[in-house]
Amino acid sequence: MQKYSPQVQTRFCDAEALPGKDYTDFVICDTEDLKSYHYMWEEIRDSAPYTIGYMKIKDVIMGMDYAFRAFEADVLNMERS
Template sequence: MKYGIVLTYTVTERWLALSREQRNAMRAAHLEPVFAAYADRVTARFFDAEAFTGRVSDFAVLETEDLGAYYFLVEALRDTPVISEGYLTFADIFLGVEDGFQAYEQALSHGSEARCSWMRSD
């Protein structure tokens, strides 16, 4: 199954106080390597939102078939100075299953004993 994740976040005043050159250097040194390390399992697109909402400044749209890889990506991001030193804070995270209803209907067609493999803990 493919999962879609909308990861909303806000860059803080501390980030905005940096020059654009400093921001680009931090992005290249700390964020890009994390996304590159998971690029074979998690795709990411980035959007600016501050001109359209006051709740968050940006959001990312991630897609994966491996929730573990997504989780590890987020943990790796949290270990970077961009997060740990307060330049960026996460806000709401929305997760969905692409065409999940179809998988559910397929499971139903296999009888009431069908289990969803993506929900197993074993």
């Protein structure tokens, strides 16, 4: 992941101590470069910890910070609050 750190910032979170019945850990990735994001995950899927089975990817949830505000400003021509 460090190889892609200029383009993809990552934060690791521990969920098992909280009500994390479906997940033990998760990562939050921030990027504006989807190609680097994709390549990072391709390399992770080819890495030993993943291929040996020490980790698995259950779900990928994508989102944007305050996307509704960008939509309102860009498409609906509303002022940002």
